[in-house]
Structures are given as structure tokens and as C-alpha cells.
Amino acid sequence: MTTEILLKGVRPYGEGDPVDVLIADGEIAGIGSPSATDDAEVVEAAGQVLLPGFVDLHTHLREPGREDTETIATGSAAAALGGYTAVFAMANTDPVADNAVVVEHVWRLGQAAGLVDVHPVGAVTVGLGGEKLAELGTMAASAAGVRVFSDDGKCVHDPLLMRRALEYSIALDAVIAQHAEEPRLTVGAQAHEGEQAARLGYAGWPASAEESIVARDCLLARHAGARLHICHVSTAGTADVLAWAKERGTRVSAEVTPHHLLLTDERLSGYDPVNKVNPPLRTGADTERLRRALADGVIDCVATDHAPHAVQDKDCEWAAAKPGMLGLQTALSIVTETMVRSGLLDWRGVARVMSERPAEIAGLPDQGRPIAVGEPANLTLVDPDAEWTVRGAELASIAANTPYEGMRLPGAVTATLLRGRFTVREGKLA
Ligand SMILES: NC(=O)N[C@@H](CC(=O)O)C(=O)O
Ligand SMILES: [Zn+2]
Ligand SMILES: [Zn+2]
Numbered sequence: 114m115t116t117e118i119l120l121k122g123v124r125p126y127g128e129g130d131p132v133d134v135l136i137a138d139g140e141i142a143g144i145g146s147p148s149a150t151d152d153a154e155v156v157e158a159a160g161q162v163l164l165p166g167f168v169d170l171h172t173h174l175r176e177p178g179r180e181d182t183e184t185i186a187t188g189s190a191a192a193a194l195g196g197y198t199a200v201f202a203m204a205n206t207d208p209v210a211d212n213a214v215v216v217e218h219v220w221r222l223g224q225a226a227g228l229v230d231v232h233p234v235g236a237v238t239v240g241l242g243g244e245k246l247a248e249l250g251t252m253a254a255s256a257a258g259v260r261v262f263s264d265d266g267k268c269v270h271d272p273l274l275m276r277r278a279l280e281y282s283i284a285l286d287a288v289i290a291q292h293a294e295e296p297r298l299t300v301g302a303q304a305h306e307g308e309q310a311a312r313l314g315y316a317g318w319p320a321s322a323e324e325s326i327v328a329r330d331c332l333l334a335r336h337a338g339a340r341l342h343i344c345h346v347s348t349a350g351t352a353d354v355l356a357w358a359k360e361r362g363t364r365v366s367a368e369v370t371p372h373h374l375l376l377t378d379e380r381l382s383g384y385d386p387v388n389k390v391n392p393p394l395r396t397g398a399d400t401e402r403l404r405r406a407l408a409d410g411v412i413d414c415v416a417t418d419h420a421p422h423a424v425q426d427k428d429c430e431w432a433a434a435k436p437g438m439l440g441l442q443t444a445l446s447i448v449t450e451t452m453v454r455s456g457l458l459d460w461r462g463v464a465r466v467m468s469e470r471p472a473e474i475a476g477l478p479d480q481g482r483p484i485a486v487g488e489p490a491n492l493t494l495v496d497p498d499a500e501w502t503v504r505g506a507e508l509a510s511i512a513a514n515t516p517y518e519g520m521r522l523p524g525a526v527t528a529t530l531l532r533g534r535f536t537v538r539e540g541k542l543a
Pocket of ligand 1: 205265389390420421435436438
């Protein structure tokens with residue numbers, strides 16, 4: 114038998130009076146004033162909020178291929194420190210995760226690291242080439258049990274191929290996650306198409322390049338009766354399209370990143386490529402609409418799009434820099450800032466958008482579960498009153514490309530439990 118853990122004085126979902134929560138054998142064994150054995154590990158957690166462990170549908174762990182920027186072990190550490198108990202690792206590695214061998218490799222490395230369940234996302238097309246469907250069936254049947262497929266980084270822009278992928282996904286009970294970017298509309302694009310890009314002289318990435326693909330794919334998914342997930346929604350217009358599609362019963366879900374909830378293209382005046390990301394930072398009106406869409410369920414969940422990059426790929430001229438920013442260790446704080454402090458979500462709502470909905474979308478039976486006796490102890494403890502200052506060099510990722518460098522942020526993850534075992538304790542890896 115494993116040692117029991119007693120979390121003292123926590124508030125599940127930030128609601129009601131403080132209770133003690135007993136964890137034994139990987140499960141929640143008691144809530145209220147349960148009695149623990151003498152050798153139980155007691156954690157004084159007065160005032161802290163207990164949430165189901167976070168689930169990230171969108172992360173880039175860079176292994177295999179770019180282990181100089183992140184590995185599955187270092188990315189797992191960043192995830193656990195960020196309160197995550199499961200993450201989905203995108204397929205745009207080198208080699209691409211477009212076959213059973215690569216996805217099984219990623220799954221096994223994640224289990225060996227043991228800090229978070231790393232679920233590989235399988236590529237939709239061979240080599241992310243957008244020309245030929247990958248073997249979705251063998252990836253689904255592999256030890257990794259892939260249920261989320263995406264060419265993220267690239268858009269599956271051929272409508273016939275997208276239609277076939279959606280049709281094929283039904284039999285696998287899988288979901289196709291689309292990076293919505295019509296490539297013909299974003300040739301050479303460097304920034305959100307608008308006043309700011311015009312002022313800085315950057316080729317623009319128009320909102321319609323995202324919205325047109327989202328609308329098209331909602332129609333394709335509805336026609337096929339398949340499940341579609343939209344990656345990193347970045348525009349107000351996409352929220353409108355999603356609201357319309359959901360109203361008419363389309364099986365579509367969507368995620369928004371913390372950075373698209375907080376940051377705008379006004380940041381680009383500093384010419385610092387740390388702010389370069391795909392899709393680009395949009396306008397204040399977009400962030401406002403995205404926050405409301407997340408609060409009212411038009412957007413289902415938060416996903417980090419954690420995208421580590423090497424110094425030489427970021428510390429260079431804007432046009433040559435790679436798009437993407439770190440996100441795993443700052444997500445909870447950005448959500449606290451944009452959604453909780455603003456009054457748009459309570460902690461019950463945070464549990465929904467950071468744990469329950471992503472677990473449902475990906476079909477994970479043991480994640481995003483209620484905080485109740487007999488449920489698996491995949492849990493996150495949050496200090497809602499804590500503040501901390503972001504230092505890229507201190508984050509667990511190998512890369513340090515955080516856009517929040519030096520910012521003071523609210524909300525801190527103090528502990529994470531995976532199947533009843535601490536992966537993080539007192540804010541540090543256990
Ligand atoms: N978001 C990004 O700007 N970059 C991602 C790819 C992606 O999510 O499209 C990456 O892999 O670096
Ligand atoms: Zn993408
Ligand atoms: Zn991505």
C-alpha cells in the first residue's frame with residue numbers, strides 16, 4: 114500500500130467551507146474530516162483551491178528532433194509545474210509523428226518521465242505534407258491509442274483531404290484538430306493584418322484566413338457527422354462562426370491559448386520576436402471577444418500551444434524568427450488574470466476549461482473527473498492569492514521564449530498529483 118496523503122483545509126473548486134481531502138491508492142478516499150493513518154503525508158493547504166488536474170490539448174515537446182529546445186522529460190516537468198496531469202504532444206516533430214513507431218516512442222518516453230501522461234497527437238497527412246492521409250488506423254491501434262489527429266503547424270488546406278480525414282476519424286472515435294490557416298491568404302505573413310502591421314511594414318495575416326477555414330471545416334464536419342476541433346482560435350470572427358456552427362448542432366469544439374486571451378499586436382512595436390506566434394497576436398477587440406466566448410462556452414477550453422524555440426531562432430530579425438512561445442508554466446496565471454480576476458469565470462469554470470472539457474474532447478476517461486470519493490486522484494492545488502514574477506531562465510523548459518518575462522502574475526500551482534502521487538509539491542518538482 115502506498116502512503117496516504119492528507120490535504121488539509123482545501124476548497125474544492127474554490128467553493129464552500131475548507132475540507133480535508135484524503136488520497137490513498139491513487140484515488141480520492143475521503144472528503145470532509147476523513148481520518149488518515151499515522152504515517153500519512155499531511156499537507157497544510159489552508160485557503161488553497163483544489164481542482165482536477167489540467168489537461169492540455171496542444172503542446173509542442175520537440176522530441177524527437179529538436180531536443181536542444183525541449184525534450185519529453187523537460188516538457189513533462191514544465192507541464193507538471195503548470196498543474197497539468199495530461200498533455201497532447203503535437204506531431205510536428207522530426208521525424209513527424211505520422212506512424213505507429215513514432216507515436217509509441219513518444220508515449221513510452223512520457224510514461225518513463227512519469228510526470229504527466231503524454232498523449233501523442235498523430236499527423237493527419239504523411240510528413241505534414243498535406244497530400245496523402247497518414248495511417249490514422251494504425252496509430253489509433255498502437256500502444257499510444259491515438260485519438261487526436263492534427264497537422265498543427267500546417268493547415269490541412271485541401272478540402273477533399275480534410276473531408277476524407279473527418280470521415281475516417283468517425284470509425285476511430287477520433288477528433289481532427291485543425292490549424293485553421295488558408296495558406297494562400299498568408300503567404301509571407303508576419304503579423305495580424307491591420308493598422309499595426311501596416312505601420313511596421315509587415316505582410317499581414319488576415320483574420321479571414323482563419324475564419325474561412327473554420328467555416329469550411331464546420332460545414333465539412335457537419336456533413337460527415339464527424340468531430341472537429343479548432344486549434345488556437347484567435348479572432349472575434351471565428352467565435353461568431355463557432356457560435357453559429359454549434360447552434361445548428363455541428364460537432365465542433367475549440368480552444369484558445371492564454372496568449373490570445375491576454376496579449377495584442379500592440380506589443381509588436383518593440384520588434385521583439387518573442388511576440389511572434391502563429392496565429393498572430395490580434396487586437397484588443399479580439400481578446401475581449403475570445404474571453405467572452407470562453408466564458409459562455411462558444412470556445413470550450415484553454416490550450417497552451419506551448420512552443421519552445423532555440424535562442425538563435427528567436428533572437429534574430431523578425432522575419433527570420435520562428436513563431437511560437439512557451440505556455441505550460443504560465444497558463445494558470447494568465448487564465449487567473451484574464452478570466453478569474455475579471456469575474457468572467459469562477460474556479461468551477463476554470464476546472465471546466467482547463468480540465469473537464471479538454472479531457473472530454475480527447476476522450477480521456479481518468480482525467481477531468483469530479484472531485485469526489487472513489488475518483489482518480491489527478492489533482493491540482495492552486496494558491497489563488499499568490500503572485501510570482503516570470504523568469505524564462507527559471508522555467509523547466511530548455512528554451513526560455515516566454516512573452517511574460519519580468520511580469521508579475523497572479524495565481525500559482527503549489528501541488529500536482531498524478532494518480533495519487535505528487536509530481537509537484539510546494540511549487541517544486543517532487
Ligand atoms: N504556434 C506557433 O507559432 N508555432 C507552433 C506551430 C503551431 O502551433 O502552429 C510551433 O510548432 O512552433
Ligand atoms: Zn498551429
Ligand atoms: Zn501548435
